[in-house]
Amino acid sequence: MNMETGNSIDNGVNVDALVGARSALTDAPEAARFTWRATCEWKNGTHTYSTVEKFFGLGGEQQHKTRFGFDADHPEIFASEDNGATPVEYVLVGLASCLTGGIATIAQYRNIQLRSVIATVEGDMDLQGILGIDSDVRNGYDGIRVSYKIDADASDDDIRALVAQSQKRSAVYDMLTSPTNVTVVVE
Amino acid sequence: MQTITTVVIGAGHAGLAMSKYLGDRSIEHVVLERGEVANTWKTERWDSLRLLTPNWQSRLPGYAYEGDEPDGYRDMPETIALIERYADLVAAPVQTQTRVTCVEKNATGYRVSTTRGEWQCRSVVMASGAFNKASVPAFADQLPASIAMLTPTTYRNPGQLEQGGVLVVGAAATGLQLAREIHLSGRPVTLSIGEHTRVPRRYRGRDIQWWMDKTGRHDESFEQVDDIVRARKVPSFQLIGSAEHEIIDLNALRDIGIRQIGRFVGMQNGKGLFAGSLHNLCDLADLKMNRLLDAIDAWITDNGLDQAVEPPRRFPPTQVDPSPPLCIDFHTSDIRTVLWATGFRPDYSWLKVPVFDHKGQIRHNGGVIEDAPGLYVMGLPFLRRRKSTLLDGAGDDARELSGHLLSYLQG
Structure with a gap:
């Protein structure tokens, strides 16, 4: 039950708690x-x-x-x-679960009832990279595709907007699309 | 030291509109201007710039457009002339060539120090603008020294640039306009695209700004909007003011051969790194544009105007390369110049009153600075309403803020 609107959309996400957390962390950025x-x-x-x-x-x-x-x-x-699973498959799992959890949260916030959400993720990789065969080929994925099948009480555009907003707010999507400093040490 | 009731800082359209209302309310004041009236327009904008709002919309308190081109867009000389005429029309008490160097609070109000003496006053209105400094990311200093760098405040025309490729960073109105004119000058442009706001120039036979005005979106208040923090950060509409009313969007730039890549996110060993999220940013902008057009269509239907205007239409989705490059090696690429069209920010370095938040922005409630009674700010994005940064937005904001200011003085 969404307290703000009093309707019965329920994706199992406690939006009020999230909105409360956002507001609390705005006032206390160090806790974030x-x-x-x-x-x-x-x-x-x-x-x-x-x-x-x-x-x-x-x-x-x-x-x-x-x-x-x-x-x-x-x-x-x-x-x-x-x-x-291979480590690179865990990366796909991380991406898909991050995006999908985000979709449920945003749908709840926008009062959209989800019935089913299924993501298929594929990452393309040329093994000539990690095997050191061709130094022009990168080690990691050269492209990742995520495809969603979503059944929800919403228009096509509203569903597309959910998926787009989820990418905009996703931590894993951000880490994969923008560089991150990685430091590895030996103790 | 001179004493006065109110000091207005900045003699652009916002400061002059405020001056008009202060005068109407018989509040003694002076308008301090660092240079000449309309200084920013005179000295810090590129040659080809035209206003993004049509002439009829350049409304100021006591002034409405009377020319014969209501749907045209003012160029810089016309904009400057408008603001100068307005200063005369309202007989604003402007003191030019007077740069404010410090504003401090004291027992009786505020002390305003300038390059031409000091003022003691009870209230201050800061109308110095939201677009004083070009925002450039911190990693810009890691670009090789061989690459020339410009911002929209230093760029005038393509003739300033070396021959060779140009990377334009930013896809709001400024980035798109400059990318196009530079590319057409024979310098191949690569455009780095972050979050952007796509709109058509005209829709159903009217300027998009006409619809923003008629449907009430320009007047939407900072107290009504869902998330004001976010609303204040929305990039400017992708628009250009031209006689042909043409659309300037990513598809139009792609058609003339401008290469498009993702957001510029960092530098590593002389290489620029660009985000792989361009598809989503374009999807977001397309979806958002369509929501705006849906809202306009609904308003037209609600008002029974479907027969009176052109039929609805939708624009082609933004075309994005399947795999835009993620990296540019500035040592080997043909790019000679980087133009940072990554936004502007205000300059309040002279404001010595503790009213800033942890990000260095002024805390205000619709322009009223509650931490410092008697201090007001104008012209910031979505200050009181969506149109607050437009010429057309200064009047309503000045009327309301001058009313608040009067109550404060009468306190």
Whole structure:
């Protein structure tokens, strides 16, 4: 139930809490500083196990309800054991889940009832880059495509506007479309 | 030291409109001007610039257009002449060649220091404009020294530029206009595009500004709009004032061969980095334009005017290359000049009253600076209404703010 309009649009997003948080963080910009963390441990071969549990935000240490774990590996065609998704697939997962969560939030805010939202994500990569065959080829994706199928109580243009606004506000979309300084050290 | 009730800073259209109302309300005042009347228009704008609003819309308190080209757009000499005539018409007490160097609060009000003496006053209206300085991103100083850099306040015409390629950064009205004239001068332009606001010049037989006016959008108040912080940051409409009423948008620039790339986000080892989000920025602008046109269509229908005007239409979506370049190596590319059309900001370096927020912008409530009673600001984006930065917007803002100022004085 949206308190502002009193209607029954429900995408499971608490918009009032988000609007409240936005207003609170506008007045206290230092509390808006977050640090997200993950740990990653090598298992064997290209197999790694990563966990996320704690993060920093709102001025203090925070914690997920539970510790989440992620196996990453490479498929057997790379002579690996395929114990999990490849790291580059996790990037696609990050992008799609960020955009899709954003769509639900914005839809709630705009009083649009969603019935189903399905994203298909594809990233193109030329392995000549990571294999060092051709130094003119980059390592990473040279293009990523996201395709949405959305069933909602809204016009085509309103649905397109949801998807566009979600890109505008997405952290992962921003990280992939604009450069980010990355610092790696050995302790 | 001279004593006066009110000091108005800036003798552009906003300061002069304020002067008109202060005079009507018998509030003794002086208008201090750093240079001449209409100084910014005279000294800090490019040669080909014309107003983006039609002549009929250049309304000021006590003045309406009487010429025979109501749908034309004033060039710079005509704009300057208008503002000079208006200063005479309202007999504004302007003191020219008087640059304000400091405004301080004291026990009896404000002390205004200038290059020609000091004033003590009870109230100050800052009408020095929102477009004093060109905003340039911090990474601009990482461009190689071999690249010439200009801003819209230093650019006059393409003849100033070396032969060779030009990167124009910014796709609001300024960026688009300059990209086009530079490209047509034979210097191939690459346009870096961030958030922008696409509108057609004319719609259903009328200027877009006519619809903005008629439908009440220009008059929408800062208290009505959903998110005023966001509304104050919307880039200017992609418009040009020309005799042909032509559309200037990304498709039109693409058609003449201007290369289009994403937002300029940083420099790394002499290379410019550009965001891969251009498609979405163009989608956002297309969708937003269509929402505006939908609203105009609805207003026309609600007012029973469908038969009186041209039928509705929609414009082709913005064409974007599938994979625009993400990087320009300034050491090897043909680009010789970078023109930063990345917006303007006001200059309040002389204001020594603590009224700034953490981003250095003046905290105000529709132009009323509540942290400093008696201090007012004009001409900022969406100050009191959507049209606040337009010539046409100064009158209503000046009327209301001068009313507030009078109550304050009578306090």
